[in-house]
Amino acid sequence: ENVRLLDRLSSRRAVVGTLYLTATHVIFVENGSDTRKETWVLHSQISSIEKQATTATGCPLLIRCKNFQVIHLVIPQERDCHDVYISLIRLARPVKYEELYCFSFNPKLDKEEREQGWKLVDLNEEYNRMGVPNNYWQISDVNRDYGVCDSYPTEVYVPKSATAHIIVGSSKFRSRRRFPALSYYCKGNNASICRSSQPLSGFSARCLEDEQMLQAIRKANPGSDFIYVVDTRPKLNAMANRAAGKGYENEDNYSNIKFQFIGIENIHVMRNSLQKMLEVCELKSPSMSDFLWGLENSGWLKHIKAIMDAGIFIAKAVAEEGVSVLVHCSDGWDRTAQVCSVASLLLDPYYRTMKGFMVLIEKDWVSFGHKFNHRYGNLDGDPKEISPVIDQFIECVWQLMEQFPCAFEFNERFLIHIQHHIYSCQFGNFLCNSQKERRELNIKERTYSLWAHLWKNRADYLNPLYRSDHSQTQGTLHPQIAPCNFLYKFWSGMYNRFEKGLHPRQSVTDYLMAVKEETQQLEEELEVLQERLANLQKSQSGNNKVKSKQQDRSKQFGLYTSNNSLANTPQEYSNDLKSFPSRSPSQGDEDSALILTQDNLKSSDPDLSANSDQESGVEDLSCRSSSGGGCLPSEDSGKDSDEAVFLAG
Amino acid sequence: LLRSSQPLTGPNRRRCREDEQLLGTILAEGERGFVVDTRSAQAAKQARMGGGGTEPKSSYPRWRRLHRALERGRPLQESFARLVEACGEPGPSVERWLGRLEGSRWLSHVQAALSTACLAAQCLDREGCSVLVHGAEGTDTTLLVTALAQLILEPSCRTLEGFQGLLEREWIQAGHPFQLRCARSASCHGRAKQEAPLFLLFLDCVWQLSRQFPLSLEFGEQLLLTLFDNAYASAYGTFLCNNERERSLCKLKESTHSLWAWLNQPEEKQKYLNPLYSHNPLVIWPSVEPQSIQLWQGFFLRWIRPSQHLDEAQAEIRRLVEGS
Numbered sequence: 001e002n003v004r005l006l007d008r009l010s011s012r013r014a015v016v017g018t019l020y021l022t023a024t025h026v027i028f029v030e031n032g033s034d035t036r037k038e039t040w041v042l043h044s045q046i047s048s049i050e051k052q053a054t055t056a057t058g059c060p061l062l063i064r065c066k067n068f069q070v071i072h073l074v075i076p077q078e079r080d081c082h083d084v085y086i087s088l089i090r091l092a093r094p095v096k097y098e099e100l101y102c103f104s105f106n107p108k109l110d111k112e113e114r115e116q117g118w119k120l121v122d123l124n125e126e127y128n129r130m131g132v133p134n135n136y137w138q139i140s141d142v143n144r145d146y147g148v149c150d151s152y153p154t155e156v157y158v159p160k161s162a163t164a165h166i167i168v169g170s171s172k173f174r175s176r177r178r179f180p181a182l183s184y185y186c187k188g189n190n191a192s193i194c195r196s197s198q199p200l201s202g203f204s205a206r207c208l209e210d211e212q213m214l215q216a217i218r219k220a221n222p223g224s225d226f227i228y229v230v231d232t233r234p235k236l237n238a239m240a241n242r243a244a245g246k247g248y249e250n251e252d253n254y255s256n257i258k259f260q261f262i263g264i265e266n267i268h269v270m271r272n273s274l275q276k277m278l279e280v281c282e283l284k285s286p287s288m289s290d291f292l293w294g295l296e297n298s299g300w301l302k303h304i305k306a307i308m309d310a311g312i313f314i315a316k317a318v319a320e321e322g323v324s325v326l327v328h329c330s331d332g333w334d335r336t337a338q339v340c341s342v343a344s345l346l347l348d349p350y351y352r353t354m355k356g357f358m359v360l361i362e363k364d365w366v367s368f369g370h371k372f373n374h375r376y377g378n379l380d381g382d383p384k385e386i387s388p389v390i391d392q393f394i395e396c397v398w399q400l401m402e403q404f405p406c407a408f409e410f411n412e413r414f415l416i417h418i419q420h421h422i423y424s425c426q427f428g429n430f431l432c433n434s435q436k437e438r439r440e441l442n443i444k445e446r447t448y449s450l451w452a453h454l455w456k457n458r459a460d461y462l463n464p465l466y467r468s469d470h471s472q473t474q475g476t477l478h479p480q481i482a483p484c485n486f487l488y489k490f491w492s493g494m495y496n497r498f499e500k501g502l503h504p505r506q507s508v509t510d511y512l513m514a515v516k517e518e519t520q521q522l523e524e525e526l527e528v529l530q531e532r533l534a535n536l537q538k539s540q541s542g543n544n545k546v547k548s549k550q551q552d553r554s555k556q557f558g559l560y561t562s563n564n565s566l567a568n569t570p571q572e573y574s575n576d577l578k579s580f581p582s583r584s585p586s587q588g589d590e591d592s593a594l595i596l597t598q599d600n601l602k603s604s605d606p607d608l609s610a611n612s613d614q615e616s617g618v619e620d621l622s623c624r625s626s627s628g629g630g631c632l633p634s635e636d637s638g639k640d641s642d643e644a645v646f647l648a649g
Numbered sequence: 650l651l652r653s654s655q656p657l658t659g660p661n662r663r664r665c666r667e668d669e670q671l672l673g674t675i676l677a678e679g680e681r682g683f684v685v686d687t688r689s690a691q692a693a694k695q696a697r698m699g700g701g702g703t704e705p706k707s708s709y710p711r712w713r714r715l716h717r718a719l720e721r722g723r724p725l726q727e728s729f730a731r732l733v734e735a736c737g738e739p740g741p742s743v744e745r746w747l748g749r750l751e752g753s754r755w756l757s758h759v760q761a762a763l764s765t766a767c768l769a770a771q772c773l774d775r776e777g778c779s780v781l782v783h784g785a786e787g788t789d790t791t792l793l794v795t796a797l798a799q800l801i802l803e804p805s806c807r808t809l810e811g812f813q814g815l816l817e818r819e820w821i822q823a824g825h826p827f828q829l830r831c832a833r834s835a836s837c838h839g840r841a842k843q844e845a846p847l848f849l850l851f852l853d854c855v856w857q858l859s860r861q862f863p864l865s866l867e868f869g870e871q872l873l874l875t876l877f878d879n880a881y882a883s884a885y886g887t888f889l890c891n892n893e894r895e896r897s898l899c900k901l902k903e904s905t906h907s908l909w910a911w912l913n914q915p916e917e918k919q920k921y922l923n924p925l926y927s928h929n930p931l932v933i934w935p936s937v938e939p940q941s942i943q944l945w946q947g948f949f950l951r952w953i954r955p956s957q958h959l960d961e962a963q964a965e966i967r968r969l970v971e972g973s
Contacts, residue, residue: 281940286938287757288756288757288939290939291940292747292939293747293748295747296747296748296751403958404958405959405962406965464969465962465966465969467965470961470965487950487954501938502936502938502940502941503936503941504860504861504862505862506861506863506865508863508864508925511863512925512966512969512970515969573764573767573768
């Protein structure tokens with residue numbers, strides 16, 4: 001009790017409340033006569049806990065989350081703080097999968113619905129959509145028992161001329177047995193993107209089957225007489241690998257390949273880069289200078305650009321040159337996944353739809369054995385394996401969305417929620433390190449699919465500017481490569497997600513979605529009225545003229561007047577003026593992280609309340625349309641809660 | 650909200666009864682006021698040597714002085730030039746770009762300007778106190794602060810018409826020396842001592858506001874770009890000369906056309922209106938955290954990056970709001 005929750009931006013905004021620890025969450029409930037603002041944090045989200053030196057006010061405890069939320073608590077008694085600290089350390093480091101939230105999460109769906117949820121994304125359907133199997137590509141079940149490669153799926157697509165013998169032989173020559181397999185096939189020109197891991201070539205080793213495999217890939221594209229082999233590592237690293245008996249393809253040994261290095265740094269560099277960037281985000285009152293220098297020193301945007309550039313190179317090779325590309329890094333499950341999925345996104349507008357994006361992640365990340373557990377710490381493991389690999393991919397998508405606002409069917413919130421759930425372990429999609437492990441754990445029978453959950457709430461994730469017939473949504477996207485370093489922006493929506501004061505106070509997306517809905521409603525009404533008019537005119541003589549009531553389209557949307565009172569509180573612009581009250585009576589209460597009052601737990605995004613018992617699982621869409629944006633169920637807007645708080649306080 | 654130039658206190662701490670009386674009349678019985686001096690305390694003190702200075706506490710007991718150093722003059726011009734140069738250079742490295750952005754210090758100036766304007770606005774709105782803003786001459790950073798403060802506080806300044814009125818009052822009639830400040834723009838090397846992009850800084854700050862409150866300004870980026878263009882080179886007389894006196898001597902009103910008249914024509918006006926606008930009666934308080942202040946790409950990358958996709962997005966927004 002009597003724990004204080006501090007706000008980074010304003011020390012005046014410390015609130016006092018009670019801290020609870022449950023089996024699955026940390027909960028802070030604010031004291032207050034009418035309001036009981038709650039902040040919920042899933043244990044899975046906790047990245048690190050820091051206990052700082054006791055001060056006069058108490059013992060500070062910082063909880064840093066994987067979704068970039070930072071909770072700064074001050075616990076009055078040092079001993080209590082220590083207890084909390086020890087407990088959290090244990091709770092945040094589960095040892096068994098069964099401890100994870102997804103095994104106890106209950107959205108109250110029946111068995112069939114759960115199954116249906118898992119069937120929403122079907123990779124076979126996807127490969128068929130691409131156009132395989134066909135004359136050039138076949139499906140191979142050589143890995144049906146994971147006997148060839150235990151981090152690959154049971155079904156992979158390989159060139160027609162790749163026999164089982166070639167596949168097996170090639171797999172023995174590849175790190176982790178990850179032989180070249182199809183990631184994306186371009187129907188239009190037969191060019192493809194294949195992925196693998198590094199060859200175990202050392203300085204001079206060769207493997208006939210592996211060479212045949214690459215030939216097979218080339219032959220599967222009659223439109224080109226060579227393929228690109230793209231090694232996404234920096235040249236130096238790749239060369240160093242040779243001393244360990246691994247390395248990269250020698251152009252002399254493999255007929256008709258053009259080899260290319262695209263230097264993307266490894267997981268350790270990326271982990272440190274993110275760390276440095278987060279340190280900048282945690283600075284108290286940084287100057288513009290501090291911020292920009294800090295951002296530069298972290299190198300984060302440079303890495304994002306490197307991944308993007310690689311994707312662009314591959315997309316160009318496929319779309320413009322009609323040449324197939326084989327991509328690998330070291331083990332073919334990190335940089336390879338990033339680069340293949342960025343390239344696919346650029347090439348194929350399907351992946352820019354909501355469903356398509358889910359499919360993309362399922363294909364290039366989940367099925368191809370990206371090590372979710374190791375990378376995102378589902379279970380307690382080696383800290384050196386942790387790295388923000390998929391976060392970087394998600395950011396690449398966001399950067400693209402900023403450059404091409406009409407090209408994606410989904411919005412920023414979709415990306416943020418996906419990132420959130422990769423770490424939350426509330427759903428079973430991103431557990432373990434491979435398909436094999438997930439099957440062994442029976443994930444599909446014991447947990448729920450995130451995709452079904454997101455799909456159900458898809459109205460929240462739509463981009464109002466998306467039109468499937470728009471020029472931006474068709475065909476390949478062509479982002480500029482150089483000179484456009486300045487086009488990469490710092491994603492404060494993600495890395496400062498919970499600091500609402502930093503973001504634009506008004507959401508264009510939400511506004512436009514509301515407009516779209518209202519337009520639709522009005523159009524429907526118009527139709528109905530026109531029908532009625534027609535009927536009336538038929539049944540009566542022309543004397544009784546019934547005017548159809550055309551709604552005045554220019555009337556101000558009442559939707560958004562309430563939004564103006566949304567936490568429009570001035571910051572601390574000056575230290576001199578300490579006498580300023582922190583809120584003006586004319587304006588609403590300020591926003592803060594994760595505001596979930598008891599009232600709106602029902603309508604708010606169940607993602608973050610994760611209060612399984614209260615979750616209705618059925619979104620109340622009607623409240624949005626009729627009252628005109630009255631309660632947008634998004635955990636980010638916190639709009640309802642502000643209003644509720646404001647009205648109550 | 651008041652503005653002036655610096656008091657001519659001088660090294661001998663001169664007093665002026667009339668000035669003290671004037672400031673006295675502004676405050677009601679028992680009220681206090683704030684003086685926002687856009688120079689650092691150091692600079693303001695040094696100004697005394699040149700005959701200028703600040704309002705001494707003893708002579709103006711009910712006015713509390715706050716210093717917020719805002720850049721002006723040559724350093725601001727250099728900041729601008731450096732940024733433009735950094736944007737134009739096609740280097741491959743993202744890293745160095747951020748360093749160059751920081752090195753230009755342009756965003757720091759934007760942040761400082763917004764922050765000072767917010768401070769003034771806070772004094773007015775939250776403390777209910779009168780505020781006097783001045784720098785040295787009262788023609789540069791002073792106007793920046795008073796104009797921005799009004800945009801923050803006053804919803805009527807955020808309409809297209811109101812904004813034009815704001816510009817007329819706080820920049821043109823208030824005597825910002827456009828002719829001296831807006832002669833050559835970023836390509837200006839060397840001599841031009843009086844050249845400084847204060848007006849651009851103002852427009853950048855307005856853009857920052859529009860980014861943070863996309864529904865609250867009746868006008869869009871296109872207007873800001875047009876205003877910038879016309880401040881430097883124009884077919885209209887609105888931004889000519891340095892002050893009202895010069896305009897009167899030139900017989901400006903008789904011999905030129907007004908930019909506002911042209912802008913306000915129905916066909917032209919359409920281009921400048923923000924389709925997302927919806928009247929916001931409240932004060933809009935921007936965030937001045939570094940993450941909230943972004944590079945005004947529409948201006949600085951105007952001729953560098955293709956705007957096709959963003960233009961399409963704008964068109965789509967229009968289409969959605971205005972109905973197909």
